[in-house]
Amino acid sequence: MNDVTLVVLVGLAALTLYALFGGADFGGGVWDVLASGQRREAQREAVAHAMGPVWETNHVWLIFVIVLLFTCFPPAFAALSVGLYVPLTFVLVGIILRGAAFAFRSQGEAWGRVFGVASVIAPFFFGCAAGGLAVGAFAWTSPFALAVGVLAVALCAQIAAVFLTVETGGALREDFRFRALAATLVAGAAAAAVPAIAARTVPSTFAALTSHATLIDIALTVGMGALVLATLAFRRFTLARVFVALETIGLLLGWYIAQAGYLIPGAATPENAAAPAATLHVFLWIVAIGAVVLVPSLVLLFGLFKADRT
């Protein structure tokens, strides 16, 4: 396996981890906004408790993905930045505001609202940017891209709710179980809308989404979604967490396969955008050595704070 392929794999892995952990954080914000019923404050408390020790770590994955792009694929990074300038700026504003709001939440109710709203803005525009990238010409306001934006928000909400069922107990857990079921259905509907919109508006993207490899991936992903529903129905929460992770991997993989080997469809491939060999080589060595420190640290962090329930 050559260095370019290895870097792409590292990038996909980091992106997936960001989608899962960063996504869970964004989703936590969604449930903060949608907190309701008599356990409204307890729900918000559970979200804050689950996020507290890990949210900063969860967002370093994004920094890592950005750094990987501009170190290993500089021309693609430049083209993406210019082409997706507007949605990425919205993402950034969302990330800034929700981070600030989370830090300042104790300072008043207003920051709490900012936290929730910003948590929806960031993944929505992330989705639009990803959709715009997939559809070509950076058309991030196309119906297809907007649908991907909605899917991204629904997916975050789903991941967060499923994770929260594992980290809570009693009536609170039932609240999140109900929310996880609802979010799974909404995410499923959004996921079904994406190819349907592609079929009507962008035939080339639809063709990519219905290629052999993509269809297999879609089938597996839908299967994972169904298993999430089933495990939630039978209250097998730990299993549901595994399946929602697999479902997320399936979705990202589907996107990657549909890109058919391009970083930017029709423009940049990993090969033609790659940095000089020396840079890739040093980058991979840093990743390998860095992982030796990073992995045990992550295990310690999650082991300390994710082993108990509220």
Added chain:
Amino acid sequence: MGTSLAFHFVFAALGVGLPLLMIVVEGLWLRTGDRRYYRLARTWSRAMLALFAIGAISGTTLAFELGLLWPVFMGNTGAVIGIPFTLEGFAFFIEAIFIGIYLHGWDRLSPRVHWLCSFPIAISGALSAAAVVSVNAWMNTPAGFTLAHGVVVDVDPWKAVFNPAMPTEVLHTTLAAYVFTAFAVAALYALVLVRRPSDSEAALALRVAMLVALIAIPLQLVAGDMSSRFDAHSEPLKLAATEGQFATERGAPLRIGGIPDAAAHTTRFALEIPRLLSFLAFDDVNAPVRGVDAFPTLEQPPVLAVHLAFDTMVGSGFTLLGIALWWAFATRLGGRVPARTLARAVVLSGVLALVAMEAGWLVTEEGRQPWIVVGFWRTSEAVTTAPALDLAFYGFSLIYVLLAVTLGWLLAHLHRRNEA
């Protein structure tokens, strides 16, 4: 970008410096069992939570802005300077993980293990700062690549990281973070003491911060001297600009203050100490110092801004040393409560430390103009062509001001809330 950086600089400096102070106070608590140290550590850890959150966001913002504002530049140079950012990314990961453990682990870890968790924070904070500063040093003394027809080739990432200016610049900037944090914390508690002279916890905090400052500030003056000597040999134009030296001369004087007039090629009204610049830069009172005029006009930095910023930095630095020594003698290294005048001077030192740090940043940035990477790319060539840039710029600036105000308010009220 400049606005973001100026703010990020403050957050980042506190993020590097505060963990060191926390190691000290929590260590003192473990050693002495004095609960006041424990309460200080708890208070500061709340400050660190807010600081690190803001630091993380402003760091993410900068990563994005590199692409959004300077896409073409990054497209050209990413392969060379991406590696230090990758190193920073890992350092940042470790920092984020252990901050999570440290801040939320007070009741879950034994006091000793908890204290040990503050070390990875301080170390990775310093390392990530070093990695980022190495990029800035690379912009001053680029290395590790050649440019063939506008395309970067022959990349050697390690040469780029360990470029000529890197050791001195990293040392000077890292020490700046400790100096600034120590004086800023000392200033905050001196302010408390001015209002309530009997507050023993504030007196203790002031003592810890001033002791760190007392160690850091002389080291910083030495590091600053090393930086100027480096400039004398490797960035002579920058040295000339910082000293307001227009003509090349033997036995050049050290100019303190004054107003450089680029049109008249002279620095007026300066206090001149004969031959001192030649001596400081080359250890020889008769050594020739090249002036700004020895370099092409189109490559000259704004001498007025650079010289004034430089003198502001150095002047603040010596004043800080003076205040630190005054404190050391007057209070017998913190054994006595400082008198009102001294406490006021310490409050002033917090402001001076901020001024010194931002002025130093101005020196390195303005001193490099018109280049973004000396000899390779001009700043004007690097800026983006994306539409509505102004709007985004003002938007980001506004957000930063908002963050800074909220953060400042939060930090200023920490001590009071702690007592409530």
